Amino acid sequence: MKEANLIGLLEAMFHQSKEMILFVNGDGEIVYMNAHASRTLDDTDYDKSQFQHICSHCQGMYVGEGRIECNNCYLHMEEKVTFQVYMRTRDGSVEPFIANFQRIDPEEGISVFTLNPLSEQLKTQEMEHQKRLTQRIIQAQEDERKRISRDLHDGVTQELLNVLLEMRLFKYIEDHDALTEKMQKSEESLSRLLDYVRNISVELRPASLDDLGLEAALKTHFKWVERQYGMTVECHLDMHNKRFNPEVETVVYRIIQEAIFNAAKYADVETVEVDLHEIEDISGHSLNFEIRDGGLGFDLNSHPLGTGLGLFGMNERVSSVNGNVTIDSAPGNGTTVSGSIPL
Amino acid sequence: MDKMEKILSDVREKFNFDTVALTDVECSRCHSIKWKYNIGSTNDRWRKIELRSGKGLPGIVMKTGKSLVVDAIERIEMDGGVFQYPMIKIERLESFIAMPLWNDTEEVIGIVLLGNRQSRHFLQKEYEEIKEYVERHLRQQILKELIANEGS
Numbered sequence: 001m002k003e004a005n006l007i008g009l010l011e012a013m014f015h016q017s018k019e020m021i022l023f024v025n026g027d028g029e030i031v032y033m034n035a036h037a038s039r040t041l042d043d044t045d046y047d048k049s050q051f052q053h054i055c056s057h058c059q060g061m062y063v064g065e066g067r068i069e070c071n072n073c074y075l076h077m078e079e080k081v082t083f084q085v086y087m088r089t090r091d092g093s094v095e096p097f098i099a100n101f102q103r104i105d106p107e108e109g110i111s112v113f114t115l116n117p118l119s120e121q122l123k124t125q126e127m128e129h130q131k132r133l134t135q136r137i138i139q140a141q142e143d144e145r146k147r148i149s150r151d152l153h154d155g156v157t158q159e160l161l162n163v164l165l166e167m168r169l170f171k172y173i174e175d176h177d178a179l180t181e182k183m184q185k186s187e188e189s190l191s192r193l194l195d196y197v198r199n200i201s202v203e204l205r206p207a208s209l210d211d212l213g214l215e216a217a218l219k220t221h222f223k224w225v226e227r228q229y230g231m232t233v234e235c236h237l238d239m240h241n242k243r244f245n246p247e248v249e250t251v252v253y254r255i256i257q258e259a260i261f262n263a264a265k266y267a268d269v270e271t272v273e274v275d276l277h278e279i280e281d282i283s284g285h286s287l288n289f290e291i292r293d294g295g296l297g298f299d300l301n302s303h304p305l306g307t308g309l310g311l312f313g314m315n316e317r318v319s320s321v322n323g324n325v326t327i328d329s330a331p332g333n334g335t336t337v338s339g340s341i342p343l
Numbered sequence: 344m345d346k347m348e349k350i351l352s353d354v355r356e357k358f359n360f361d362t363v364a365l366t367d368v369e370c371s372r373c374h375s376i377k378w379k380y381n382i383g384s385t386n387d388r389w390r391k392i393e394l395r396s397g398k399g400l401p402g403i404v405m406k407t408g409k410s411l412v413v414d415a416i417e418r419i420e421m422d423g424g425v426f427q428y429p430m431i432k433i434e435r436l437e438s439f440i441a442m443p444l445w446n447d448t449e450e451v452i453g454i455v456l457l458g459n460r461q462s463r464h465f466l467q468k469e470y471e472e473i474k475e476y477v478e479r480h481l482r483q484q485i486l487k488e489l490i491a492n493e494g495s
């Protein structure tokens with residue numbers, strides 16, 4: 001076969017392929033792309049006088065469990081086959097594609113990057129996963145509502161009814177001392193009720209988080225944990241009651257709370273340690289947290305004993321403020337949850 | 344060992360329980376409930392527990408006024424999971440009896456928790472025997488102490 005012929009065919013294939021084909025250099029600049037790619041990918045941000053960069057299209061890789069991340073970029077690899085990336089398309093949406101990436105010219109650092117629309121089957125798989133996740137979240141919300149409603153019914157409605165009945169009888173009591181005694185009892189009941197209701201609302205959302213800030217809210221929570229589960233929280237917080245952005249405070253509070261609940265439920269330990277530090281140096285300004293228990297630990301790849309939503313929620317929360325979280329655990333070696341949030 | 348501890352230990356031995364615990368009866372009308380004794384425990388976590396009234400095992404037993412007899416915790420559906428009942432979790436109980444103790448004016452003044460770390464089938468007759476023993480010895484001692492403390 002003649003060489004000229006092959007080049008001609010390759011060119012025809014490049015231009016007419018229903019697959020998106022892009023040539024990318026070592027810096028991620030797009031050297032060439034075929035017609036299908038330029039028809040599909042969004043180019044609104046693209047200033048024609050500049051080189052076009054793959055990162056202005058790519059939104060990250062799918063890493064499982066409904067998460068998309070931009071770590072371990074394929075650009076730095078010799079080869080990566082059949083992975084899932086998300087690209088911005090011309091109609092303004094972000095779509096998943098099955099990608100192959102392969103270095104073809106090591107000297108110039110040129111790679112070929114091909115993209116195919118995600119097959120319907122895979123799309124459905126992902127949707128199924130998303131659906132199951134949504135169902136679990138809804139179920140968890142429902143359970144939480146049930147718990148609160150039962151708390152209100154058993155603790156509040158019932159007791160209030162009792163007090164009401166007691167008070168109705170007051171008007172029939174003639175003896176002064178007997179009346180005083182009855183009234184004292186009702187007063188006690190009411191004060192207990194007040195305490196009960198206050199506790200419910202603190203459990204739902206600690207008012208002190210808004211009013212007094214992260215440090216105070218955490219300390220109150222740690223005391224509550226000790227009374228509730230007989231587990232002491234040793235905390236090392238040196239923030240001098242400094243206030244942060246409310247979003248950051250809520251995220252940190254909820255992550256620490258979840259990690260401590262997990263330790264109480266699964267670690268079987270008497271103490272948990274919590275570190276929280278504000279770090280400011282040349283590498284940046286961040287709030288770093290770490291929660292350690294020296295308990296039973298678990299295999300990160302095995303099935304969760306419970307719902308598995310807690311750790312998932314931690315990830316979601318922390319990425320909402322551009323932070324990161326790592327869970328480190330092994331059977332018999334305890335569990336450490338650590339991470340940081342940029343300030 | 345004080346008198347109360349002695350009685351609790353006797354109950355534990357006589358009826359083959361792993362742990363026998365008693366709430367703080369001085370505080371039956373308080374906002375929260377603590378455990379005052381726990382014979383046979385393997386650690387001290389139970390001392391830190393302080394549940395607000397209505398919560399946990401003491402909560403259920405006080406509300407219903409009835410004993411809770413559980414042969415094997417895995418076989419029952421516990422409201423909110425074992426997590427809501429820290430004593431069971433901390434002591435790794437698999438079976439237990441939680442019994443209310445009454446004063447003479449029909450108020451629940453305390454809860455005694457009799458637990459085992461294996462499942463255990465309780466016969467009606469056995470339960471009656473335990474209950475009778477607890478009322479005769481433990482309840483009497485509690486009432487005696489309450490009266491003595493009121494006087495002082």
Ligand SMILES: Nc1ncnc2c1ncn2[C@@H]1O[C@H](COP(=O)(O)OP(=O)(O)OP(=O)(O)O)[C@@H](O)[C@H]1O
Nearest residue numbers: 262263266297298304305306307308309310311335
């Ligand atoms: N500190 C820990 N020690 C031992 N095992 C843990 C610890 N934290 C988590 N696990 C394990 O990881 C699983 C996932 O935890 P996760 O917080 O996501 O869910 P969960 O606590 O079971 O449910 P939820 O948080 O919704 O109440 C748990 O079911 C448990 O098996």
Ligand SMILES: [Mg+2]
Nearest residue numbers: 258262310311
């Ligand atoms: Mg959890």
